Amino acid sequence: MIGLVSYLVFFFTITTILAIAVLGLNLQWGHTGIFNGGVVAFFGTGAYAVILLGGPERAGEFGGFDLIWPLAMLGGMIAAGLLALIVGLATTRLRHDYLAIATFGVAIAVETVARNAEYWTGGAKGLRGFQRPLEAAIGDPFLYNLGFLSVVILCLVLVFIALERLVRSPFGRLLRAVREDETAARALGKSPSRVRLQSFVIGAVIMGLSGGLYATFYAYIGPQDLAPILTFQIWAMLIVGGAGNNRGAVLGTLVVWGGWVGSGWALTAFAPQSMQLYAGTLQYILIGLIIVGTLMLRPRGLLPEILTVSARAAQGATPSESRPAMRTGQTTKGEKVT
Amino acid sequence: MIQALFDGVLVGSVLSLGAIGLTLVMHILRFANFSHAELLTIGAYAALTFDAFFSVLAPPLAAGIGPLSMTLALIAAMVLAMGVTALSAIVIDRLIFRRLRQQAGPLTMVFASFGVALIVRNLISLGFGLHTQRYTDEIAFAVVVSTDPFLLVKPDQVVVLVLALSAMAALYLLLTRTTLGFALRAVAENPELAQVNGVSLPATVRLTWIIGGVLAAAAGVLFAIDSQLSPVMGRDLVLSLFAAAIVGGLGSVTGAMLGGMIVGLASSFALLVMPAGYKPAIPFLIILATLYIRPHGLFGEAR
Numbered sequence: 001m002i003g004l005v006s007y008l009v010f011f012f013t014i015t016t017i018l019a020i021a022v023l024g025l026n027l028q029w030g031h032t033g034i035f036n037g038g039v040v041a042f043f044g045t046g047a048y049a050v051i052l053l054g055g056p057e058r059a060g061e062f063g064g065f066d067l068i069w070p071l072a073m074l075g076g077m078i079a080a081g082l083l084a085l086i087v088g089l090a091t092t093r094l095r096h097d098y099l100a101i102a103t104f105g106v107a108i109a110v111e112t113v114a115r116n117a118e119y120w121t122g123g124a125k126g127l128r129g130f131q132r133p134l135e136a137a138i139g140d141p142f143l144y145n146l147g148f149l150s151v152v153i154l155c156l157v158l159v160f161i162a163l164e165r166l167v168r169s170p171f172g173r174l175l176r177a178v179r180e181d182e183t184a185a186r187a188l189g190k191s192p193s194r195v196r197l198q199s200f201v202i203g204a205v206i207m208g209l210s211g212g213l214y215a216t217f218y219a220y221i222g223p224q225d226l227a228p229i230l231t232f233q234i235w236a237m238l239i240v241g242g243a244g245n246n247r248g249a250v251l252g253t254l255v256v257w258g259g260w261v262g263s264g265w266a267l268t269a270f271a272p273q274s275m276q277l278y279a280g281t282l283q284y285i286l287i288g289l290i291i292v293g294t295l296m297l298r299p300r301g302l303l304p305e306i307l308t309v310s311a312r313a314a315q316g317a318t319p320s321e322s323r324p325a326m327r328t329g330q331t332t333k334g335e336k337v338t
Numbered sequence: 339m340i341q342a343l344f345d346g347v348l349v350g351s352v353l354s355l356g357a358i359g360l361t362l363v364m365h366i367l368r369f370a371n372f373s374h375a376e377l378l379t380i381g382a383y384a385a386l387t388f389d390a391f392f393s394v395l396a397p398p399l400a401a402g403i404g405p406l407s408m409t410l411a412l413i414a415a416m417v418l419a420m421g422v423t424a425l426s427a428i429v430i431d432r433l434i435f436r437r438l439r440q441q442a443g444p445l446t447m448v449f450a451s452f453g454v455a456l457i458v459r460n461l462i463s464l465g466f467g468l469h470t471q472r473y474t475d476e477i478a479f480a481v482v483v484s485t486d487p488f489l490l491v492k493p494d495q496v497v498v499l500v501l502a503l504s505a506m507a508a509l510y511l512l513l514t515r516t517t518l519g520f521a522l523r524a525v526a527e528n529p530e531l532a533q534v535n536g537v538s539l540p541a542t543v544r545l546t547w548i549i550g551g552v553l554a555a556a557a558g559v560l561f562a563i564d565s566q567l568s569p570v571m572g573r574d575l576v577l578s579l580f581a582a583a584i585v586g587g588l589g590s591v592t593g594a595m596l597g598g599m600i601v602g603l604a605s606s607f608a609l610l611v612m613p614a615g616y617k618p619a620i621p622f623l624i625i626l627a628t629l630y631i632r633p634h635g636l637f638g639e640a641r
Contacts, residue, residue, distance in 0.1 A: 286451040288457035
């Protein structure tokens with residue numbers, strides 16, 4: 001019984017951490033229409049920065065700042081944001097394809113650096129020896145994990161509330177305006193490239209937070225945590241849940257991560273010995289099928305985006321005025337967005 | 339130095355082949371197809387299968403030609419692999435991309451192309467195993483062409499280079515000298531106007547996939563002759579292909595040829611100054627530099 005409970009605590013901790021990253025992607029893709037092919041780069045940058053800033057000294061190598069945990073986390077988020085700024089400055093002005101390719105590239109570059117730059121990242125062996133905050137003070141591992149789960153849930157709730165406020169604010173409307181019709185947004189005196197850059201960086205900071213929590217939870221980060229499959233998993237979570245809907249993003253995380261863990265368990269339990277080597281391969285096919293299948297069969301996800309022009313327009317306007325606006329929103333949406 | 343030059347041109351010519359198909363698809367179907375590199379893998383493994391068939395059916399074909407480790411069986415297999423790969427490209431388009439084209443935007447197709455890449459790559463892993471393979475276990479001895487400056491060349495590599503360059507020349511003639519080529523370029527330029535002039539859009543899309551598939555198969559087989567086959571070869575090459583397409587300017591065939599050479603040379607020369615472990619990141623640096631300095635590439639137009 002206690003084994004099951006502690007496993008559930010572990011499962012929900014990871015789910016919650018991933019849900020934060022999915023929310024970051026939802027701001028970028030769901031609300032602004034920015035394609036991010038390198039979620040793992042920002043996640044990983046946050047993770048490495050937290051361990052480097054908050055970790056112990058490493059003989060002759062970079063790190064050992066021993067910052068208190070909240071400061072290290074802040075540093076991780078800033079590092080992820082800076083990386084997004086460098087990539088975004090080059091690409092948010094250009095065709096969407098370029099951002100897709102550049103972000104895919106940055107993920108490979110970050111993984112390469114993580115794997116090779118021993119002085120900075122510990123190379124293939126990763127970064128060990130991180131002291132989790134308050135671990136010694138609490139002692140009991142089960143209690144500690146339960147406490148950690150509440151901290152990550154608190155982070156998720158804070159990010160969720162902040163994003164809900166953000167997307168309902170005039171800025172959120174601006175994001176959707178840029179997503180739906182860039183030319184129209186420009187005609188109203190807005191700068192789409194600037195808006196896209198802001199949204200891209202904020203989303204990356206949230207992914208950095210998620211990465212920082214992940215690294216803290218394991219007290220370790222290594223290059224194998226930065227495998228490209230994580231980006232695809234996070235996409236699958238958002239697409240399944242419903243891009244543009246924060247509740248959907250969280251639900252999608254639970255469904256896809258549950259499916260991933262469940263399929264992994266089923267393969268180890270039931271697949272014949274000869275197939276065990278290919279368990280990962282089968283799971284990758286599953287993620288690919290989920291992405292392609294959802295896009296084709298249920299492109300708007302389990303919880304589709306609720307289309308409104310703005311909260312005030314929906315309340316104030318008479319039905320006959322507000323409906324046409326919503327309908328146009330719906331049609332452009334159907335054409336453009338997953 | 340001269341060795342790096344030769345290696346760079348060799349890898350570059352293979353990248354050019356792959357990048358041409360990629361840039362054509364991006365230009366005509368208007369989306370960044372991340373599953374394009376998997377066509378290289380399909381081509382390489384299809385050739386492996388046919389090569390095994392031919393070697394069993396007609397053993398004389400399985401003997402190396404002169405000093406080459408390459409066999410007639412492999413060359414015949416490569417031709418069939420081109421057909422299989424073109425067919426796979428069309429089937430994938432029918433099943434997935436065509437439907438998404440009608441109901442969703444280009445970025446949805448980019449998402450889907452990642453999904454397709456995952457599925458194709460891992461199906462190949464399931465079918466052929468996760469390990470690396472080679473077309474032949476025979477060792478082709480390299481010839482020292484000159485000792486100062488030092489240059490080591492395998493006979494196979496010369497053939498790879500010649501085949502890659504002739505494939506590019508053939509494509510260039512197809513695009514500039516035939517009605518098909520004119521139609522293709524017309525659709526790339528302005529789909530509506532091309533249709534008004536009686537060019538069939540579905541036929542052009544099919545032709546794009548055929549060209550992309552044939553060149554990808556050639557690139558995949560030539561790459562595998564020079565190094566080896568592995569289910570993840572597409573994944574490892576995809577960023578280089580995009581770098582080549584971006585350096586050349588999206589949509590430009592000449593650009594992709596040149597871009598492939600530039601990426602090949604840059605990767606090969608970069609190894610002289612930095613550790614080999616960083617090699618996967620080089621295409622990304624090229625992409626970033628291009629986007630900062632000359633966002634539309636060498637021959638691309640702003641769109």
